[in-house]
Amino acid sequence: MRRVCILFGLLIVSCPSSLAQNPNLGTAGAQFLKIPVDAKAAAMGGAVVGLADDASAVFWNPAGIVWVDAHSAQFTHMRWFDQFDVTAAAYAYSLGDAGALAIGIVSFGMDALEVTTETSPNGTGLFFDAQDIAIGVTYARRLTDQFVVGLTGKYVNQRIWNESASGFAFDVGTQYRLPFRNLTIAMSMRHFGPDLKMTGPDLQVDHDVDPQFDNRLVTSSFETEAYPLPLTFEFGVAIDAFENDVTRARIGVDALHPNDNRERMHFGGELGFFDQIFLRGGYKLNHDDELFDLGFGVKASLGELHVGFDYAFSAFDILPDVHMFSAGLRFE
16 A cells, blocks of 8 residues: 555656646647547546456457456547537457457547638638548457456558548557556556558649740649658556445546656546446646536446446536436346
8 A cells, every 4th residue: 555655656756847848839740649539438537447348349449348247338429619520439349258349439620611712701602521530440358367468459541531541550558457446457558559641632833844934834843841640649647546335436547648748647536326327527727728628428237238427527628518428238
């Protein structure tokens, strides 16, 4: 227990020293990969690297799907800042002693907008839209009874009108669960992959190599600048702070190091009653605009089938608040 207290203390003490750091702010693209796409996790401030244990773990810590007993499925939808539609789905399947497999997909899109130009500021009659998508396959297994590891390989694509960029990325995660109150020490590294670069037909131009001569125009194209993925290292500790026949309280603390922003700390908690009704809250330290997170969940059991519904509310200072809904199925 002394080591646990020291670990929590180091996490909290190390955070103030990072407040002044702001390296590479806004340099990474594919920001949709950082959007929380699970209402239960979002309501806990995203402090779930050590708590992820169902199909939604593919979005937080791929090692967590090992704790799925048979099947687990998760579906999430929300309107992000009243402007964008975000949909996510995940399915995990237990392979027994061989580990577990899962697939996850995230879609981020916007409504079509009319194209405007300098000569047609009121619109040209043409419309454009944008769509981002990530599809991943996850495998995880136990290395010991207490230590699990997982790996995700995913395809990432971003498109705006006729231009697009695509590539592959990887997530890796671990969880070390101790017998003392399910104390879990976890780590994840997400969105590790090569830089992306936009290409498409609208970047093609007819270029005159030498205007002083009557040359044939050469079909050329503008070359866009490559941008990195939002690589994030995350370390977390989770524990069942209290449990009896009626209630259980779970706490998670995560420390994050993104490649395009300052270090952050996420704090989250969940209070469950009869393993059927859950109240959740979270706070993100050193976040630019998000104030706090709240949510609740309900779960009903029909034999080996468990059906759950979760809701999360994220309050923002300047941007519109976000409401998130998730539904899940789990078989034991």
